[in-house]
Amino acid sequence: MATPIVVPALGESVTEATVAKWMKQVGDPVKVDEPLLELETDKVTLEVFATANGTLGEIASPAGSVVAVGTVVGQIADGAAGAKANGSGAPAAKPAAAAAAAAPAPAKAAPAAAPAKAGTPIVVPALGESVVEGTVAKWMKQVGDNVKEGEALLELETDKVTLEVFAAVSGTLSEIAAPAGSVVAVGAVIGQVGGSGAAAGKAAPAAAPAAAPAAPAATGDDLAPAVRKLVAENNLDPAKIPATGKDGRLTKEDILTYLDKQKAAPAAAPAPTPAPVARPAAPPAPAVETPHVPRPLAPNEERVPMSRLRRVIANRLKQAQNSAAMLTTFNEVDMGAVMALRDKYKEGFEKRHKVKLGFMGFFVRAALQALKEIPAVNAEIDGNDIIFKNHYDIGVAVGTEQGLVVPVVRNADKMSLAEIEAKIAELGRRARDGKLAIEELMGGTFTISNGGVYGSLMSTPILNTPQSGILGMHKIQQRPMAVDGKIEIRPMMYLALSYDHRIIDGREAVTFLVRMKDCLEDPQRLILEV
Numbered sequence: 116m117a118t119p120i121v122v123p124a125l126g127e128s129v130t131e132a133t134v135a136k137w138m139k140q141v142g143d144p145v146k147v148d149e150p151l152l153e154l155e156t157d158k159v160t161l162e163v164f165a166t167a168n169g170t171l172g173e174i175a176s177p178a179g180s181v182v183a184v185g186t187v188v189g190q191i192a193d194g195a196a197g198a199k200a201n202g203s204g205a206p207a208a209k210p211a212a213a214a215a216a217a218a219p220a221p222a223k224a225a226p227a228a229a230p231a232k233a234g235t236p237i238v239v240p241a242l243g244e245s246v247v248e249g250t251v252a253k254w255m256k257q258v259g260d261n262v263k264e265g266e267a268l269l270e271l272e273t274d275k276v277t278l279e280v281f282a283a284v285s286g287t288l289s290e291i292a293a294p295a296g297s298v299v300a301v302g303a304v305i306g307q308v309g310g311s312g313a314a315a316g317k318a319a320p321a322a323a324p325a326a327a328p329a330a331p332a333a334t335g336d337d338l339a340p341a342v343r344k345l346v347a348e349n350n351l352d353p354a355k356i357p358a359t360g361k362d363g364r365l366t367k368e369d370i371l372t373y374l375d376k377q378k379a380a381p382a383a384a385p386a387p388t389p390a391p392v393a394r395p396a397a398p399p400a401p402a403v404e405t406p407h408v409p410r411p412l413a414p415n416e417e418r419v420p421m422s423r424l425r426r427v428i429a430n431r432l433k434q435a436q437n438s439a440a441m442l443t444t445f446n447e448v449d450m451g452a453v454m455a456l457r458d459k460y461k462e463g464f465e466k467r468h469k470v471k472l473g474f475m476g477f478f479v480r481a482a483l484q485a486l487k488e489i490p491a492v493n494a495e496i497d498g499n500d501i502i503f504k505n506h507y508d509i510g511v512a513v514g515t516e517q518g519l520v521v522p523v524v525r526n527a528d529k530m531s532l533a534e535i536e537a538k539i540a541e542l543g544r545r546a547r548d549g550k551l552a553i554e555e556l557m558g559g560t561f562t563i564s565n566g567g568v569y570g571s572l573m574s575t576p577i578l579n580t581p582q583s584g585i586l587g588m589h590k591i592q593q594r595p596m597a598v599d600g601k602i603e604i605r606p607m608m609y610l611a612l613s614y615d616h617r618i619i620d621g622r623e624a625v626t627f628l629v630r631m632k633d634c635l636e637d638p639q640r641l642i643l644e645v
Contacts, residue, residue: 118167120189122182123302124241125156132156134180134188139171145191147234148292148304152188156247160342160367164304166236169193235284237306239299242273242553249273251297251305256288262308269305272422277517277549284308338365345370376406425518435580440616443575446628448635450591450606453477456638468533474588476536478563479509480641481634482586483528486561489627491619492584492612493560501618510559510579511539513546514569520546521579523559532641563588573609583618584627587611 125132135153139145150162151171172192176182242249252270256262267279268288289309293299338346338353342365346353349370356373358365412418421429435441457472464472486493486507494503507528510521522542527535545551562579567590576587589609596605610631614624634640 117172117193118169118191119187120151120163120165120191122154122184122186122188123161123163123238125154125161125184125247125301131181131183134176134178134182135160136178137174141171141174143171145169145171148236148307154182161247161300161302163188163302164236165191167191167193234289234307234309235286236304237268237280237282237308239271239301239303239305240278240280242271242278242301248298248300251293251295251299252277253295254291258288258291260288262286262288268308271299272517273553278553280305282308342367342370349374372406422517428518431580432577435578439578439580439583441578441613442616442621442624443611443613444621444624444628445573445612446610446625446632448608448610448632449596450474450608450635452636452638454591454606464533468537470533470537470540473536473539475511475539475563475565476532477635477638477641478586478588478631479511479524479527479535479539480532481631482509482561482563483507484634484641484644485627485630487528488630489619489623491623492614492627494618495560495581495583496615496618497581504560506560508558508560510562510582511542512562512564512579513543515547515549517549520551520556521559521562522546522551522555523557525558562586567591567608573611575611576613578613578615583615584624585613586631587613 122132132154133156135155137152138150139152145151145165146168147165149165151165152163154161154163169191170193171189173190174188175190176186176188180188182188239249249271250273252272254269256266256268262268262282262285264282264285266282268282269280271278271280286308288306290307291305292307293303293305297305299305345351345367346365351370351373353365356365356369358369409418453474457474461472464470490503491501493507494501496502506526509524509527511524512519512521522545524530524535524538524542530538542551542555559579559582562576562582562585564576564585565588566574566576567588571589572592573589574587576585578585587610589611591606591608593604594607595602596607597603598605610628612624612628
């Protein structure tokens with residue numbers, strides 16, 4: 116029986132890849148979890164692993180082929196079928212001469228397929244648009260533990276969300292190939308579920324071949340196309356570069372790390388400084404990747420690694436500052452009318468709609484009014500074009516223990532105030548529990564961040580790129596204000612709009628905030644849309 120070799124999920128928005136090379140040829144024996152071929156996308160090079168023991172019976176997509184996700188690129192035949200793979204027409208001739216000798220073979224061949232049954236690989240699933248890798252946060256099972264189909268085995272952490280990977284079959288966790296803290300690519304095999312704990316013994320042999328393939332790197336013959344291109348462009352000797360890939364092969368990251376290390380230590384060899392010349396256009400990017408020398412700790416200090424989510428948040432915020440012409444403008448709102456309306460109707464509202472009446476619903480509705488008047492705030496820059504969006508998907512920033520996430524209220528303009536409040540409450544609850552789906556964190560057109568819940572009086576929020584605007588809400592503060600020639604104590608809030616000045620002019624930013632101020636100080640406008 117043949118087992119298909121299928122192109123795995125490559126990440127949302129990545130629908131196809133190029134077959135870089137096959138590591139096995141037709142007729143070669145293969146084992147579960149052994150790499151069969153390399154696929155190359157515009158973002159990453161990844162390996163496809165065998166999911167059964169047997170023989171490589173067919174290569175349907177040779178090196179250089181462009182293949183879509185889900186395509187069958189080859190077949191693994193079981194032990195008995197291995198003879199078929201050596202020639203498409205030959206099998207029929209040989210059995211005729213040795214029918215008697217071949218008869219017992221199938222009986223013995225059957226046990227050879229058993230290991231495939233005993234080990235079902237645990238594969239890193241698709242992690243969302245442009246996300247090609249994640250970090251193993253923790254394993255909920257240990258080697259030897261019994262697992263049931265559909266039971267959570269481990270947690271993966273990405274820059275956007277923490278998600279669980281579930282068992283595809285019932286059995287025993289026989290191998291953990293990627294312990295907690297490992298960075299793993301989409302489609303990578305990170306463990307095995309076997310029929311019994313004995314299957315765990317297969318983990319040891321996997322480490323042995325890793326040391327042997329160091330020699331081929333010296334020739335560069337078996338390098339992936341993307342790696343070979345980097346080596347050629349930078350005039351490098353692959354034999355001198357430490358390899359961390361599967362079976363000792365070089366990866367893109369190995370090349371870039373090697374170049375960054377050369378660049379980080381030019382003083383040690385002032386005469387030959389090839390690295391800076393080789394990559395003249397890259398100075399800004401390596402700044403984050405440049406190897407960092409940890410400083411010594413004082414007796415009362417503690418060093419704790421940043422989580423993956425925190426590292427990506429830091430990089431993206433810095434990227435937003437570097438890529439956008441960001442500017443912030445302010446206004447202030449008298450919250451008296453909204454507070455009075457809320458106090459008057461909150462009990463009836465909660466009784467009827469089963470959700471509390473907060474302030475965020477009013478701000479979302481006011482923002483929608485302003486976005487419709489100033490469409491540039493709801494748009495984004497794409498190269499030399501502006502994309503105006505005729506839909507309103509409002510991101511609401513939520514603080515969690517892992518960091519800030521921004522779930523999206525989709526089609527908010529088509530929702531009632533009660534529906535908006537219910538959706539925000541639901542998204543906030545699931546964000547804090549780490550239960551958000553990846554799709555709920557993507558595709559927003561405008562973001563609202565409420566620093567007031569933490570006591571912030573004023574701030575300049577950073578854009579959630581590629582969006583062009585973000586609204587910062589703040590603490591409601593009793594302040595003396597001049598009202599009709601008299602001093603009154605009023606509940607005031609500062610509003611901050613950070614925006615991309617490349618697409619939004621100052622006049623439009625100020626008009627946006629004035630429009631929100633009008634709607635919040637006279638909430639009837641939200642009903643009448645005037």
